Amino acid sequence: MMSDKFRVFALIVISFMVAWILMLIPLPYEWRCIRPEWLALVLIYWIFALPQSVGIMTGWSAGLVMDILNGELLGQYALSMLIVAYLARLLRTRLRLFPFWQQAFVILVLVGFGDLVLLLVEWLVGHPPRTLLYWAPTVSSVLIWPWINRLLRYCEHKAFA
């Protein structure tokens, strides 16, 4: 019989693995433009749900793995996820009091800041994207958040049951 702790740990690891795969899965160009920031969403969920076990270090490591798999500039996703994790921890305690549509706004801020960091790095490195389409993933992340939230909560309850 596995302990609850182990099962939740396994669930966290599996959800991050799925997020990496969803981030990397090859898609046609038009679909890639609106790919949600799966990794950021999963990270945000776990920080809201289990702040004592998932935190800044987890976010940074998850971002670093993303960088390694992505093969681009090492450290950019790590920094982005770190910022997301830090802000999520700041906003967590307040979030529970918010109504539903304000939660969506918080997600927009969190994911938006993560994307802003990536944009800043791209800009410093010297090849910034030139269209507003850059923010499409931020918007699609907010739209898909309720479902991610529900799905992960369901899985979490199953793991505890």
Add this chain to the structure above:
Amino acid sequence: MRTWCLVALSVALMIADHRYHKLALLRDYLSLIAYPVHWVIDAPTRLMAVGQKYVDTAQDLQAENERLKHEQLLQNARLQKLLALEAENARLRALLQSSPALNETLLMAEIIQANTDPFVHRVVVNKGAEHGVTVGQPVIDANGVVGEVIEVHPWVSRVILLTDVSYGIPVENVRSGVRGIIAGTGAMKSLQLQHVANTVDLAVGDALVTSGLDGRYPPGYPVGTVSRIDYDPGESFARVQVTPSAQLDRTRLVLLVQRQKDKP
């Protein structure tokens, strides 16, 4: 406190990677770790391609076979002409005592990963240093120029597409011989011909090919066709949009061009 340490660490990593290229060896190893992951992630797509073969009806296959045979015939006819032209070209070059023509060999490679970010136009192909790939090698597909190898690891290498904003390639107009430089715009289906004076002989539909003046691309590979020209009297240069010839977002198989000097 810990947050700041991690921020500093990420920034240090980025600087070491970007500015000083200190992590080249580390990246080699990391690419080895990432390779099987990409292989697994890519599996469904490959599986679907295999599955497609079994789902195709006999009729479809026959039709395709027919079409391919016709294509083959046409290509062969063209090839005959090309061989004659090549021989003639060689003779003329010999007569002119110009430098020997360069011979090219092609290495087929498969794109195994496109970047997650749709605005970074770089892909990973499944051939690397072990297969003799070197940095700076041009990459083409069946229709035209795709880009250039920018990073080589033992078994994989990274190719920058010509649509990337940080990339440019010298071209020449087939019809009028006008030369120019094409730069990527970050959009997948449009390039820009830069610094074209308003008076230059250029028309919509003109084919642009590599000029070879960069010493990297062999001359004569199609890059794109002019799709739109905007003349603004207030500006000294026309805005020229070019549609790339290569199917940059659809293709999976590409060819790496290897240049070899002919024996004189």
